[in-house]
Amino acid sequence: MKFMRQLTIGLSLLLSVCLLAAPPALAQLELKTLTGLWLFDEGSGNLAADSSDSALDATIEGNPSWVNGVFGSGLELDGVDAYVEVPAHVNPTDAITVSLWVKSMTDTWNQHGWMIEKRNAYIIHPNADTKNVSWPICNSGCWNKPGGWRDGEVGPNDITEWHLYTTTFDSATGEWNIYIDGVAESSMTINQDPIDADDGPLYIGRDTCCDGRFGNAIIDEVAIFNVALTANEIQAMMEKGLSATLLTPVEPEGKLSTTWANVKQQY
Numbered sequence: 464m465k466f467m468r469q470l471t472i473g474l475s476l477l478l479s480v481c482l483l484a485a486p487p488a489l490a491q492l493e494l495k496t497l498t499g500l501w502l503f504d505e506g507s508g509n510l511a512a513d514s515s516d517s518a519l520d521a522t523i524e525g526n527p528s529w530v531n532g533v534f535g536s537g538l539e540l541d542g543v544d545a546y547v548e549v550p551a552h553v554n555p556t557d558a559i560t561v562s563l564w565v566k567s568m569t570d571t572w573n574q575h576g577w578m579i580e581k582r583n584a585y586i587i588h589p590n591a592d593t594k595n596v597s598w599p600i601c602n603s604g605c606w607n608k609p610g611g612w613r614d615g616e617v618g619p620n621d622i623t624e625w626h627l628y629t630t631t632f633d634s635a636t637g638e639w640n641i642y643i644d645g646v647a648e649s650s651m652t653i654n655q656d657p658i659d660a661d662d663g664p665l666y667i668g669r670d671t672c673c674d675g676r677f678g679n680a681i682i683d684e685v686a687i688f689n690v691a692l693t694a695n696e697i698q699a700m701m702e703k704g705l706s707a708t709l710l711t712p713v714e715p716e717g718k719l720s721t722t723w724a725n726v727k728q729q730y
Contacts, residue, residue, distance in 0.1 A: 491688070492696040494709055498555055499687040501547070501667070502706055504535035511538075511547055514710060521549045521667070525677075532683030533564045533625050534704035538668075542573050542679025546669035554584045554665075555689035556657040561587055562629040562697070563667070564683040567622040572596075576670030577678040578628065579685065584661035586670070587630055589678070594618035598630040598641050598649075601659040608639070608653050615649040617641055627701045632658065633691035640691075645698035 500514040501521055506529050511521040525545030527538050540546065561579055572589035578596065579587045583605065588597040595618035599606035606612040619626050629642040634657045641649040667685055670676035684705050692700075700708045 489696050489699055491690045491692055492699060492708065496688045496690045497686065497709065498689050499549065499552075499665070499685070500705060500709070501549075501685045502535065503532060503538045503683055503685075504706070505529070506536045513549075514706070517552065519549050519552055519665075521547045523547050527668075530681055532681065534684060534706060537564070537566075537681045537683035539568070539681045540668045540678045542568070542677050544677060546577075546677055547667035547682075547685075548669075549665035549667070551662060551664050553660050553662045554581055554658065555687070556634070556660055558631075558633040558635070558689060558691045559585065559658060560629060560631045560686075560688040560690060560692040560697075561585065562627065562687075562692075562700070563587070563685040564625055564627050565622075565678075566625045566681040568679045568681070570623060572622065573679040574670070574676045576672060577666075577668055577676050578682075580666045580670050580672075581661045581663070582671060583663065584659050585630075585632075587628060588612070588670075590616055594620070594622045596628055596641065598632075598639065600632055600639070601661075602632075602634065602654050603656040603659070605659070608651065615639070615641060615651055617643065617649040619643055627697070629692070629697050631691040634658070638691065642694065642697050645694060645701045647694060 497515040498517055499519055501511045503511055509523045513519040527540050527545035529536050530539045571592050575591045576586055576588045578589055585600045595616040597613050597616045599612040608614050627644050631640045634655050637652045637655040639651045639653045640647045668678045686705055
C-alpha cells in the first residue's frame, strides 16, 4: 500500500513536470512550415543566409550598413540602391504568412511597395508619404481583393520605431490579415482561390515595378511560412525572435528521462 501511494505521488510529480515543460499550443510555428528565414545576423558581408531548409541564401546589393536589429544584427537600407535579392523559387500558394521587422528612417514611408515583393504573387506594400502598409495578393489575377490594391491599408502611429509587420492569407477560408506587432489591425474575407505561383526572385527592400523604389529603413528577421499563422503564433515569434523560437534546441529529452529515473530510484 505504501509503495503504491509513493508511486502515485511520483507519477503525479512527473506529470506536473511534463505540464510545466510543455510549450503553449503553437502547432503551425515550426521548421517544417517555414519556407524562408533570413535573420540578418551575419553582421558583415554581402550574403544573408536562409535558415530554413529551402537553402535560398540571399544576395545583398548596393551598400547597406550592418547595424543593431531587434534580435542580433539588422540591415540598414539607404533608400537609394540597397536591397536584398532571394534566388528564384515558387511561393506558397494555398496559404502563406510573410513577416519582417522594420524601422523606418523617415517619418512616412519614402517609397511604395518595397518591403517584401514577389510581384506576381504578393507584396507587403508600404504606401509612400503615409504610415500605412497594404497586402495585395494575386489569386486568379492581380490584385484580386475587393476594390483597389490599397484596400485594408493600415499602419502604426510611429514607423520610426521597430514594428513587426506580418501578413497572412488562407485560401481555404479566404481570410486575409495584416498584423502589426502581433495584433490583427486589418482583416477581410476575399476570393478563396490560391495565390498565383510566381517562380521568380523575391526582393526585400525593393519594388521592381518602377525605378527608384528602394526602402529607407532598417530590416530584421524576414520569414515566410506556407501556413497562415494565428495571432498567438505571431506573438510568440515577436516576443522571442525566430532564432530562439525555431532554431534553438528545446530542453533535452534527457532531462525528462533523468526525472523519471529519479522517481524510479525513490520508489
